[in-house]
C-alpha cells in the first residue's frame with residue numbers, strides 16, 4: 001500500500017547483482033539486506049532508484065545522447081520512421097500524438113517492442129505484429145538500443161529475483177510461466193523545452209506525460225541529468241519529485257506486479273511535468289511478463305493478505321493491446 005512517502009529511496013543492489021545466480025542467494029546477508037530495502041520501497045512508494053547495477057554509465061549516457069541526436073533531426077527525417085497500426089505501433093510519434101486519459105502529452109517518442117512474428121499469439125498478438133522501425137540516422141541507433149535492451153532485460157530479471165524473495169516466494173517465482181520469456185517495451189522519449197507563459201516569459205508547467213501507471217512488472221527509467229520532471233503520487237495525493245541521480249535508474253512497479261502481489265505492492269501513479277528551458281530525454285525500458293501470461297495473485301501473497309484474491313486475473317498481452325489501441329489520437 002502506498003504511504004505518504006516524501007522521497008524515493010536509493011538502493012545499492014550490487015550484492016544482488018553479484019549473487020543473483022547463486023543457488024544460496026537467499027541465505028546471503030548482503031542479498032537479504034537488498035531484499036529488505038526492495039520490499040520496503042515497493043510497499044511504501046512503488047518507486048526506488050538503483051545503483052550498483054553494473055550497466056556501464058558510458059552506455060547509459062550514450063543511449064540518451066543518441067536519442068537527443070535523433071530528436072534534433074528535421075521533422076521530415078523523423079517521419080521516415082513513423083508509427084502506425086501497420087507497423088504494429090512501432091516507430092516515431094510526433095508531439096501531441098500520444099494521449100493519456102484523453103489529453104495529448106507534450107512529448108515525441110520512438111516506441112519499440114519485442115518482435116511479434118505473424119500468428120505468434122493468435123488474435124491476441126495481431127495488433128502488435130511486426131519488427132521495430134529503427135531510424136537509419138543516426139547510423140548506430142539500432143545497434144546501441146538493442147545492446148541496451150539486452151542489458152536492461154538481464155538487470156530486470158535480477159531485480160525481479162530480489163522482489164520475488166521480498167514477497168516470500170522462491171527467487172524464480174517470476175520466471176517460467178510468468179516471465180520466463182519476458183516481453184519488453186522501450187520508449188525513447190523527448191520532451192521539448194517548456195513553452196513560455198504569456199507575457200511573463202516564465203516557463204509553464206507543460207504536461208509531458210499525464211498521470212498513469214505502467215503496464216507490466218518493472219520499469220527502468222534512464223533520464224537526463226540536471227532536469228527534474230518526473231513526479232510520483234503519494235497516498236495523500238501529493239506529487240513527489242524523482243530528480244535524476246546520475247548513473248542510477250529510477251525503477252517502478254507495473255500493473256502485473258500489483259496483481260501478482262495481491263496489492264501488497266501497487267503500481268504507483270506518476271506523471272511528467274516539464275518546466276525546463278532545455279529539451280529533456282528519457283529512455284524508459286519496461287520489463288513485462290510473457291505476452292500471453294495469465295496473471296493471478298501468487299499464493300504466497302494471497303496468504304499474507306487474508307486469503308482472498310483482491311484482483312481478477314489479467315492476460316498481459318490483452319492489457320497491453322487495450323492501452324496501445326487507446327494511446328494515440330487516431
Ligand SMILES: N=C(N)NCCCC[C@H](N)C(=O)O
Pocket residue numbers: 098099100101185187209212213214215216286323327
Ligand atoms: N508502456 C508504457 N508503460 N507506457 C507508458 C506511457 C503512459 C502514457 C500512455 N499514454 C497511457 O495512457 O498509458
Ligand SMILES: O=C(O)CCC(=O)C(=O)O
Pocket residue numbers: 187189209214221223229230270271272282284
Ligand atoms: O519521462 C519520464 O521520466 C517517465 C516516463 C514514463 O513514465 C513512461 O514513459 O511511462
Ligand SMILES: [Fe+2]
Pocket residue numbers: 212213214270
Ligand atoms: Fe510511466
